[in-house]
Amino acid sequence: MGDYFKYSNVMREELGSEGLSLEDIEGMRDVTDMAYRRTMERYERGELGFMEVIYEDIEQYSLDDKDFKYILVVGMGGSILGIQMVYEGVKGIYANELSDKKVFFLDNSDPELLHSILKVIDLRETLIFVVSKSGNTVETLANFFVLKEEMEKLGCKRDNVVIISSGGVLKEIGEREGYQIFDIPENVVGRFSVLSSVGLVPLSSMDVDIERLVSGARDMDKICRREDVVKNPALMNALIHYLFLNRGKSISVLMPYMERLYRFTLWYRQLWAESLGKDGKGQTPVAALGAKDQHSQLQLYLDGPRDKIITFIKVKRFRGDFTIRYRGHYLDGHNMSQLINLQQLGTERALTARGVPNLSIVLEDLDEYTLGKLIYMYEMTTAFMGEMLGVNAFDQPAVEEGKRITRELLEGRAKGEEVLEEYVIKI
Amino acid sequence: MGDYFKYSNVMREELGSEGLSLEDIEGMRDVTDMAYRRTMERYERGELGFMEVIYEDIEQYSLDDKDFKYILVVGMGGSILGIQMVYEGVKGIYANELSDKKVFFLDNSDPELLHSILKVIDLRETLIFVVSKSGNTVETLANFFVLKEEMEKLGCKRDNVVIISSGGVLKEIGEREGYQIFDIPENVVGRFSVLSSVGLVPLSSMDVDIERLVSGARDMDKICRREDVVKNPALMNALIHYLFLNRGKSISVLMPYMERLYRFTLWYRQLWAESLGKDGKGQTPVAALGAKDQHSQLQLYLDGPRDKIITFIKVKRFRGDFTIRYRGHYLDGHNMSQLINLQQLGTERALTARGVPNLSIVLEDLDEYTLGKLIYMYEMTTAFMGEMLGVNAFDQPAVEEGKRITRELLEGRAKGEEVLEEYVIKI
Numbered sequence: 001m002g003d004y005f006k007y008s009n010v011m012r013e014e015l016g017s018e019g020l021s022l023e024d025i026e027g028m029r030d031v032t033d034m035a036y037r038r039t040m041e042r043y044e045r046g047e048l049g050f051m052e053v054i055y056e057d058i059e060q061y062s063l064d065d066k067d068f069k070y071i072l073v074v075g076m077g078g079s080i081l082g083i084q085m086v087y088e089g090v091k092g093i094y095a096n097e098l099s100d101k102k103v104f105f106l107d108n109s110d111p112e113l114l115h116s117i118l119k120v121i122d123l124r125e126t127l128i129f130v131v132s133k134s135g136n137t138v139e140t141l142a143n144f145f146v147l148k149e150e151m152e153k154l155g156c157k158r159d160n161v162v163i164i165s166s167g168g169v170l171k172e173i174g175e176r177e178g179y180q181i182f183d184i185p186e187n188v189v190g191r192f193s194v195l196s197s198v199g200l201v202p203l204s205s206m207d208v209d210i211e212r213l214v215s216g217a218r219d220m221d222k223i224c225r226r227e228d229v230v231k232n233p234a235l236m237n238a239l240i241h242y243l244f245l246n247r248g249k250s251i252s253v254l255m256p257y258m259e260r261l262y263r264f265t266l267w268y269r270q271l272w273a274e275s276l277g278k279d280g281k282g283q284t285p286v287a288a289l290g291a292k293d294q295h296s297q298l299q300l301y302l303d304g305p306r307d308k309i310i311t312f313i314k315v316k317r318f319r320g321d322f323t324i325r326y327r328g329h330y331l332d333g334h335n336m337s338q339l340i341n342l343q344q345l346g347t348e349r350a351l352t353a354r355g356v357p358n359l360s361i362v363l364e365d366l367d368e369y370t371l372g373k374l375i376y377m378y379e380m381t382t383a384f385m386g387e388m389l390g391v392n393a394f395d396q397p398a399v400e401e402g403k404r405i406t407r408e409l410l411e412g413r414a415k416g417e418e419v420l421e422e423y424v425i426k427i
Numbered sequence: 428m429g430d431y432f433k434y435s436n437v438m439r440e441e442l443g444s445e446g447l448s449l450e451d452i453e454g455m456r457d458v459t460d461m462a463y464r465r466t467m468e469r470y471e472r473g474e475l476g477f478m479e480v481i482y483e484d485i486e487q488y489s490l491d492d493k494d495f496k497y498i499l500v501v502g503m504g505g506s507i508l509g510i511q512m513v514y515e516g517v518k519g520i521y522a523n524e525l526s527d528k529k530v531f532f533l534d535n536s537d538p539e540l541l542h543s544i545l546k547v548i549d550l551r552e553t554l555i556f557v558v559s560k561s562g563n564t565v566e567t568l569a570n571f572f573v574l575k576e577e578m579e580k581l582g583c584k585r586d587n588v589v590i591i592s593s594g595g596v597l598k599e600i601g602e603r604e605g606y607q608i609f610d611i612p613e614n615v616v617g618r619f620s621v622l623s624s625v626g627l628v629p630l631s632s633m634d635v636d637i638e639r640l641v642s643g644a645r646d647m648d649k650i651c652r653r654e655d656v657v658k659n660p661a662l663m664n665a666l667i668h669y670l671f672l673n674r675g676k677s678i679s680v681l682m683p684y685m686e687r688l689y690r691f692t693l694w695y696r697q698l699w700a701e702s703l704g705k706d707g708k709g710q711t712p713v714a715a716l717g718a719k720d721q722h723s724q725l726q727l728y729l730d731g732p733r734d735k736i737i738t739f740i741k742v743k744r745f746r747g748d749f750t751i752r753y754r755g756h757y758l759d760g761h762n763m764s765q766l767i768n769l770q771q772l773g774t775e776r777a778l779t780a781r782g783v784p785n786l787s788i789v790l791e792d793l794d795e796y797t798l799g800k801l802i803y804m805y806e807m808t809t810a811f812m813g814e815m816l817g818v819n820a821f822d823q824p825a826v827e828e829g830k831r832i833t834r835e836l837l838e839g840r841a842k843g844e845e846v847l848e849e850y851v852i853k854i
Binding site for chain 1: 428429430431432433434435438440441503504505508519520521524525534535536537538539540541542543544546547564565566568569572573576596647650657658659660663677678684685686687693696697700701703704705706707708709710711713714716718719721722723724725726727728729730731732733734735745746747748749751752753756757758761762763764765766767769770772773774776777778780781788800804823824825826828829830831832833834836837838843844846847850851852853854
């Protein structure tokens with residue numbers, strides 16, 4: 001039946017008394033209409049760059065033909081999570097071990113990460129993308145300053161650095177050094193930026209079919225423009241999360257049953273947390289992975305506090321499937337893809353029987369096109385959910401505080417750590 | 428001042444009105460005394476194998492001298508999370524790329540994972556550990572059945588398989604095939620098993636110093652036997668989590684500021700979720716990583732719902748540090764290790780100023796010894812917390828339901844997926 005979004009396990013027929021009725025959904029028409037209208041108004045006002053960029057000409061994202069052995073992406077949060085997610089989603093597990101072009105991500109200020117990467121790659125054969133919208137992200141600059149010094153020592157040429165940024169120190173350096181620079185549109189927020197230059201320039205150089213990726217998003221855009229909630233998966237998804245949040249489901253678990261989708265959950269985690277977590281509102285996203293986390297988190301989901309709504313992602317086809325053979329055992333003759341998908345179904349039924357609301361996104365296949373659909377559906381879901389909650393899904397004001405304190409500490413304007421001995425236990 | 432556990436940021440002096448007073452802690456003496464007493468009673472009754480195994484002779488865990496190029500560990504949940512955690516915690520990021528011995532973990536029923544690993548390794552040069560306490564774990568068997576068939580095709584010898592199990596199909600195969608077998612003590616529960624044969628046999632073959640690991644746990648055991656809560660970091664940690672859970676902090680975030688500790692958070696996630704999540708009780712563990720997740724989750728932690736207690740882990744020394752040089756920028760002259768640790772401090776202060784309770788574990792260094800301490804402190808914390816909540820921290824009854832349904836589906840005794848069309852949106 002193709003790809004679909006299923007919400008029967010939040011409805012009374014399946015979930016019992018904890019479930020929603022059709023009247024519950026119909027009764028929320030004013031909320032869904034409002035969320036839809038305000039989102040489209042934001043779009044009309046030019047605030048929602050993520051809805052615009054998918055219609056840009058993708059030719060602009062291609063680099064001059066460059067042949068590097070290694071690719072290194074330097075960035076934090078929205079400047080890198082989306083790239084990692086698409087790269088792994090398309091190229092799969094252990095892509096570096098199985099391909100000639102090896103891709104690394106530098107996404108922390110932990111010196112050990114940089115140290116290890118520098119031991120593995122040869123900077124003279126590395127194409128480096130430095131991504132930061134502000135151009136002032138502290139971890140990105142720290143890593144890049146060290147890289148730059150190393151490159152100078154090695155006499156690397158300047159055509160191995162590409163800057164993707166709207167300003168700040170990074171763009172200054174790029175202009176001074178003559179690096180290739182790609183702009184990020186002002187109205188595209190970091191966590192919504194994977195389908196802009198932020199994601200598409202690096203992904204294109206990683207041999208990801210960005211045309212198919214964007215094409216999936218465009219097709220999903222049509223679906224998400226439907227005004228009727230029962231026909232619009234993003235609006236319905238937002239509404240269901242909103243209704244269950246109001247019923248005490250303060251945690252939203254995203255649990256795909258496919259290794260390649262693990263980083264999709266990390267991308268979602270930022271999107272949901274940073275967009276909605278403000279003014280005391282929001283819902284805590286939790287990243288899980290099936291079948292693995294059945295052996296870690298499922299006990300809690302089934303029998304712990306009733307504070308969760310769970311979304312499964314199931315993909316029907318896997319690459320390189322195996323038939324399991326062991327005479328006399330009940331696994332004999334089954335494919336592993338059957339096993340993992342029946343584990344998902346078993347878990348879904350166990351949760352539903354216990355009254356834990358759960359949704360499913362079912363895909364025939366995972367490739368650039370379906371990933372593009374999935375990304376865009378979640379971006380629209382988040383936009384709609386922001387309007388329902390009455391928060392601005394497109395800023396993140398609170399994170400400035402920690403940054404300010406850290407800068408004061410670095411500049412010696414704030415006192416370092418002082419430990420109150422009476423509240424310390426030596427270990 | 429050496430390694431320490433700091434709880435000042437949950438106390439009134441730092442946190443303000445949301446904080447605890449010394450009287451709050453003193454007033455819970457009956458609870459901490461009860462939790463301590465019941466835990467020791469369980470231990471005396473021989474129920475807490477994890478407290479016993481650390482005093483076993485570690486010689487028993489060494490394999491006959493074997494020289495393999497690859498190591499593959501097959502297991503799920505408690506049979507593998509601890510091994511991954513210690514391996515990465517000790518050997519670091521990109522250990523495979525930087526070492527001659529390459530280690531892989533097969534911990535899902537996703538065929539793509541197995542497929543990729545089989546493309547990377549050569550089974551004839553691979554030492555395989557198959558770990559399952561019951562010996563019947565479905566994913567482990569599925570992977571192993573396929574591996575076994577491949578090994579037979581390639582004519583691998585039997586001395587490249589090591590079984591770590593207490594029974595089931597796995598032990599039967601091991602006995603029939605003449606594989607080397609290590610038992611798992613009956614009273615050691617999977618998620619508490621990393622310091623038993625489950626972890627120590629594979630880790631020893633990965634050149635981890637298991638003597639230092641266990642030695643850290645033994646020293647922590649002495650500390651965790653102290654009856655006085657203000658001297659016992661595990662008892663205090665449990666009490667603080669218990670008190671804040673009762674005040675609506677339904678989520679416990681563990682956030683180390685070091686890449687090598689990321690898998691510690693995944694190990695903790697199972698320990699906390701599966702041990703405590705039952706009878707409607709428990710607290711949802713969330714794995715985070717600093718400084719990275721400041722760009723993903725911090726907005727929610729600072730300004731979202733007030734439902735979290737956060738534990739930082741900070742390590743003072745990093746391997747292969749860098750000095751950042753860029754004239755005129757405030758980062759100039761700082762080391763990256765200073766940067767990441769000041770980011771942690773900035774975040775801690777921002778959270779405290781907003782009234783979000785937070786704890787810190789501060790270590791001089793991360794190695795086998797300190798990791799052993801950390802592991803054991805968390806095992807004891809979980810044991811104490813189980814007694815405070817009045818749940819049995821050492822079973823996981825609810826997960827059987829999904830397994831039963833999956834088996835019925837595999838055996839054709841239950842109906843496959845049926846989709847209620849009215850609650851589906853095609854995407």
